Amino acid sequence: MAEPLTVVSNMPVARVTPRPDGRKEVSFARSVPMPTYLVALFIGELDVLQDELDGIALAIYTVRGKAAHAQFAMQATKDILRHFNDYFGERYLLPKLDQVALPGGFGGAMENWGAILYNESLLLVDPQASSLRQQQRVFGIVAHEIAHQWFGNLVTMAWWDNLWLNEGFATWMATRTAERFHPQWRSRLRAALNASEAMAEDARRTTHPVQTPVHDDARAFDLFDAITYTKGEAFLHMLEAYLGEGVFRDGVRRYLRAHRLSNATTADLWHHLAEASGRDVRAFAAPWVEQPGLPRVDVSQRCEDGRGVARLEQRRFTLNDPQAAPLAWPVPVTLLLDGGERRRALLGASPIELRLDDCRPVHVAGEGYFRVRYDGATAQRLARQFARLGVAERQRLLGDTFALVQAGETDLADYLRLLEATAGESDRFVLAQAIESFAFLRNLLDAPRERAAFDDRLVRILRPPLARIGWSAQPGEDSEWPTLRAALIRALGLAGDPEVVREARALFAAHATQPIKPAIRGAVLDVVGRHADAATFERLLGLLRGATAVEHRWEFQSALRHATDPALRLRWWNLLLEGELPPGEATYNLQFAGASSDSAEEAWQFLLANLARVYAKASPRGRSYVLPEAASAFSDASRADELIRLTRQHLDAGALYQAEKAADAIRLAAAVKARQGKALRDWVAARGGA
Template sequence: MNKPASHLKRALLRRVATAAALLLAMAASARAEQTFSFDHTPGKLPKTVVPVSYAIELTPDMTSLALPGVETVEIEVRQPTRQLTLNAVSTTFTDVTLDDGAQRAEVTTDAAAQTATLSFAQPLAAGRHRLRIAFTAQINRFGTGLFSVDYPTRDGTKRLISSKLEPADARRIFPCWDEPAFKASFALTVVIPRHLLAVGNMPVTGEQPVGDNLKKVAFAPTPKMSSYLFVLTVGELERVTADAGGVTIGVVTTEGKTGQGRFALDSAVKLLAWYNDYFGVKYPLPKLDLIAVPGGFGGAMENWGGITFFESRLLFDPATNAETARRGIFAIIAHEMAHMWFGDLVTMAWWDNLWLNEGFASWMATKASAQFYPQWQSWLNGYGAKQLAMSLDARRTSHPIQQPIADHSEAVTAFDAITYSKGQALIRMLENYLGEQAFRDGIRKYMAAHAYGNSTTADLWRALESAAGKTITGVAASFTEQDGVPLVVARTDCDGAVQRLTLRQDRFVIAPLGTDAAPLPPRSWQIPVAIGPVGGRPFDEILLQGSAEMAAGGCGDAIKVNLGDIGYFRVEYGPKNRGALLSALPRMQVNDRLNVVADSWALVQAGRAEPATYFALLDALDPADHRAVWDQVISSLAALNRLSRDRAERPAIQAYARSKLRPVLDRVGWDGAGSADDDTALLRASLISTLGDLGDATVVAEAKRRFAAFLEDPNALPTALRDAVTHVVGVTADRATYDRLLALARKSTVTNERLRYYYAAASARDPELARATLALTLTGELPETIVPGIISTVASTGEQPQLAWDFVRQNFEALLAKQGPNFRDGFVPNFMTNFTDAAHAAELAAFAPSHSTSGGRVMVARALESIAISGGLVSRVLTAASDWIRVHKP
């Protein structure tokens, strides 16, 4: 526990006071420039009463998990009222008074709406008032609100508590106006055991003993911020710090793990300086902690001043992590730190503009990785994110980036690949269209104008246009305000020695086979399209609206559309140019070759091309091609393998897939001579895992041999291969191997190691072992964070979907109690996409719990369409694929 000396404490208080004064001044300036209308912001709460500041005291009970608290909220009554409504969930109200006891409120709660209404005998006059609420909430065992985490140490199991509030779970900790437009300041005090450390949004300003074993810890007030950015973590924690231009950067871990936070700490220091310069507004808080939580949730959360991470996403231990793990750690830190500006400093007014947070943070994370580690080729190797977004965006159940959100349950559904990855792809395309410098100037104007406030997408377009002197609203709106993926149909014809290229727009659609639904409506976009010869510079870049025609080199030249692969659209070539591109494949830049391969597979999925055209393309690939190209191939072959489960076509498909991938593994070998942090290391691991799934006998035998050697001497297996080798061993495990995997998981106190072994055990394809894994999810042994993933792994990698589904139905109430509402709304629909038949679709349609909220119904609709699409691919693609394979005999 770090406890500052008195002179350091005084210096810290001066810094906090200076920062607070600056924040208030900037906030006042920003309010004058706000262009969004608070009164017309979507949301559920009335805007007749708004919070100005909260003073909150919490006394969490780490044993009983009760959460008593008292808060004083300074409110502004905008028009006289006898009632005010705010958010609360699972909260008991003890006493509610106004203005130092002048009035006492009666409280009525609405569990479905997650609100509490306070009624007063006399109307509240317009103006400022002080609302005091004494209450008791609860600490959850699932990862929303304030939650507990029990984690193993060498001294036994210990417990910490932490918070995860996005989109709407601050209401589970204290009553509040839990919508992003209601920005306020939060001053937190917590009463905790003396041996524990508490971390919040702001620095600690004082500690004082309470009774024999407790202490009261006070934090400085936050700047104005949305309630979902509040953070509290309490436990037996350690903190290591560094200075970054006057801001204290900290990495907070459970005891004994701060050394594993060194890479994260160094990364955060250099990112803060770079972001300060890029955004043109310096990070305004006096500290920024990166907090490693060994359970509770699986990702990271951008709480202002105190970002929480699932431990394995933040810490790096060279003894257990592959060197390549630094890539993911840097990327998630860069994403969350970008939120300190996009999301925290400037916040979307409502969840319909969530992409302003997530799309920009995803784009900035990749941009930062490219800046500091160009050798990682992050745009190229991150190609799968755009592919996933485009595959979802091609469906009927897609949604615009900027989408209507009715309530908190629907807000959860907005955290998807379209919001994140389509948003990221759109921003990259717009930056390329405007120019990097003009785009940055626009971002700086946007930040300066809306700091400490809320904004909308329209505000961003205005700032970019003002800086660039170039209209982009029409371009951007065509991608943000409507769903769908553009398809550019490209045809070449010769006019003597001159080649003419014709382009026209269509809508790229992946729909269930034989659907009775009406066709998806046509769309029209304004698409920046770069066109040029293979291996050359663009000879034309146009804004495609409808159709266009142009000269395109000499007759027979291979012309690439979407040159450089910056655009968010698919391309369908005519037979002449497709043939020329196939011949020119080796001369293409890697990103263009990857683009051709990905679009070719997508056209097969959409029924616009036959599998034979894709397989012919794969035959033209060089085993020495880039990792990104082979990862795309692995993805498509793995999809065919999954679709062919329990079908007669599977042996032929697996044999073909092995024939394509084994030469690549033979080239890179099991023991490469290059850097442990290069693309070859990542490709090697991916190939070993995939070939193990495909039943490659040689790969399976080698994985088992290396695992046996590892059991005798852990140093015998490089960290770069441990995930892949353990995975293959898990898939093919017998009872003895399965028990050994569980023993390794139980012995380890390192989160990423525990996950490695538990997930490998869950991958076992023996039905009896699958039953044992499923039973384990009810025992409390597994971190609750990974229970949904373990069940899904039994169904997918372990290939026991029916067994897992029967288990989920039989134990649904127990699982729901442990996992919380997201298990009902999101997990069950997503889980059912393991099936491809109408009978299981009907079971999901009839599964009442997942239809109990509007967000759940959205997820069910998406899953039903996914099942139908997979069923169509089974009947349309598998037979054609196996017929081609039989003729061409791999």
């Protein structure tokens, strides 16, 4: 290789031999046994940031000029690696741990043993201009990939049907580690938001068990999804709580010690956890990983002779899947009584009744991978007391009630009353749950006038929270308020709130001399892009072309993607086709063009007219996601049929699963629109709308 180039592989460099032609030959130390999918070799013009931890050499490689942006990731690596060495009871095995940040050509991260690969957007933090959200993202990804050095690398799944042992554990460990080092981030509440999204996917016909039989490598790619990662994580949180933290860790250590440098299965993990706990772990765990879907816990209350009785029973929760097989799970449920007392129960296939000392009302605690449905009186009481519930419980109540609306098991009016209560909310995670449901409901309205009226109602609900926390950081404010502030600015600005649009434009106009605060910069730019005229569009385009920081590049792309002016959005789409961005970034922007610019139909037709050119930019695996993502904003069942037809026409059978999942989500939206569309339109009209 040429003398100026740097080469990185799994093991340390053993020797460098100059060659007569001016090049060099680089040899590496012999590796430990490892699966071939972890073998890595990187060559390029690279800068490096180096450090060490307890004799382990640490290095982060970047393109030239960006090594200073690796400082945050390096400190996170040291904290995480030290913690993992202790937690797992097995020291990191290799003599070095390198991490490589690529500027393009790769969109995620890969846990290659001793040479972890990242897209630089997931590893680098500009100390002068990056947001707290970027720091959280980098910490989480680094923790996830380093956790793989044990779960996946030191002990490797026997086959792809045990993929969750890699990904579920790494996701769980990342959340757990963020809680340890940054408790102010409240990572478990973020994980609960992710779990709510996973439950929506898990409740549909296209779900699969966490542990899914895989008959060929191509099918394995379908399992890299929310079921494997997020449901796997949520289940591990439940399992750890069920066994106890110390016992669970002991079982994990036994598992790693017994299977180091070899393969293992889910059954092996159950065996070692059972040895550590003295309990039948498989009986508790197997239904969660071997069955598809999730339970719905029904809670009802009555009072007998001055003592309360809480009745719990379960059934499978489904969305638009009437033929789903009835299933049951061992469900750990925590009931909260007024006054803070907790009662725990393990709910099986048969209903159980808990006798309480008095008739105080109860509700279910926030943790747990299941939906909750209350009897009518209890549901009404919780809606009245919404503001007095804990954060996790408010988040759960919103998520569960919305899921019940989607399932046709409660009226939309019940949920809309809860949404209206969020006008008094100041918690980022509760409002994030509400904002997500706003997006779903808006897509059920077809007429532009109805959507505009819906936006007016959204503004009335979300404007008070933004007024309370303000546009600027306040001394001693909640650590999540910067992220909440950005979410509210984005939601209100995209909905056309004139006050927010005016302030965003003012901040952008002054951006050259007074940079927008990193915490709200992305949101402000999205609002500016949504309402851009031609001059503003050209300024955003110029800023994108001049940006070098990866976070800035993505923010300017997002702003341009949000333009709604027909001529400007078409200009952006054509620029993407013509090579304005690297192929992977162009494909991403095109497949989300419709949802971002509120022009799903126009973007869909543009994609279809240029499908061959878009597919040429996408990776073979990425092509499977282009049309499914582009169709995600539709709520018409005919679009689902069209998506399946086009996928079969243009791609091979391996792409069909992603299309089927997206089609099923579209059919769910169509079913909800058929059931609840009139109620939604009436709600909008009654509040000054259509």
